Amino acid sequence: MPFQISPLLESDTAAFARAEAAAAENWPYAQAMKTAGTPRHIFVEEWARKQIGADKTVHWLKATDTETGELVGAALWKIPDGGAAEMGQADVPVQATALTPADKKADAGGIRHNGGSPDEMEDMGGNAALFASTEKMWRAFEAEYIGTRPYALLQLLLTHPDHQRRGAGTMLVRWGCERADAAGLMCALSSSAAGQKVYTQQGFEIVVEEEYDLKPYGVDAVEVRRRMIRPAKSAAR
Template identity: 35%
Template sequence: MANPQLEVSLLKPEEAEEFMRIRHEVFRPTINKILYSRGEPSQKTLDRVTEEIRDGIVNKGILYLKCVDKSTGEMIAGARWRYAKPKEDRARERTWEEVEAGFTVPEPYDESEPELFRHLFHLLNTNKRELLETRPYYTLITCAVLPQHERRGAGSMLVKWGCDRADEAGVEAYLEASLMGVPMYERHGFRPVKRIELDMKKFGAEENAPFVVMIRPAKEQPADPSTAA
């Protein structure tokens, strides 16, 4: 059951910096060590991330969400969903050209190890290509809850929002989870399909970074009476 004190809605472009701050704080001990492996990101880099979020909202149709505590007005969590769908409205699958166009790799940040940065995106893109092929899907790219607001249901509400949209569209939902995140995603119907590892040892780390690829099956859509014989 959703927490009545919390509210999920689409992020506004002017809220991009606040979203960035939450994401950066939550992921400092985990994914940030991959993205910014050479050190803490500068203000220049944080400004770039903020602008990327704003551009994603305004120009790229990326679905950024915020979760707000209604009693304080504070943004306590955020998520990033994307709907990979065919350009043609009536098409049931994407073309391979559309698939490949979605696998762009951004330029590394000043604090990135370029080879590691590109290796991460190559690993993630390779698995999407292999497991989803040309099928449309919703993908959860980011889900971040401030530590002091964990266990209030914010993360679950952000996940459910995208799952509901996937069900409405009759498509699968896809994500790469940390090992700790798997149980929560399973409660929303995601199933582990593959474990992958980012080769961090190659870049001097003591251990590799594991992820669990999870897919939530498409909800069967009701038959269209207009197509009945």
């Protein structure tokens, strides 16, 4: 395997922030996050350092190149204790199943964020109004399509541009899907066009598309987000 999935530690936050900044460089939503001239990676590093370990249901993961040790991707999976009390960080590192050529082709990389309160995301150098709007749209989707059912949420997925289409993103997505399956949980996420294919190959289905008008936040762009759900599998016996 070219990559290993393991917990992202506080000592990894600088590398994580650099990878996140590279992945988000051309992302309009990221451009709407006001940083007052401070490099984005500094805000992201400080945010990650504060958040790692703060919520025991959020699993911070990294994908590292097994030859160089370089951090090439990362993910945040939020898996509720009610459905996955036994699935902690001790479950990683893992030996992922083999990636097919189709997996690697689908793994376009990039970045996506989902969830997080406006106050938490403000620590990331963001625009509180932007994040409040994002959170409101997600909660409306959650209320209509998920309801009160527990689910595993892929909050963030990123792959460094230099390592896209090599399968790291697929491994990070599969990590959470396998644990959700073991607990009989559905999965949900919000996807850009770039990330859609890797998610559909792991069983996610688009249920609704929504637009973010970023003009009120200083960026002349409208971003389409695809809300996706992966149905719950039967819990392993």
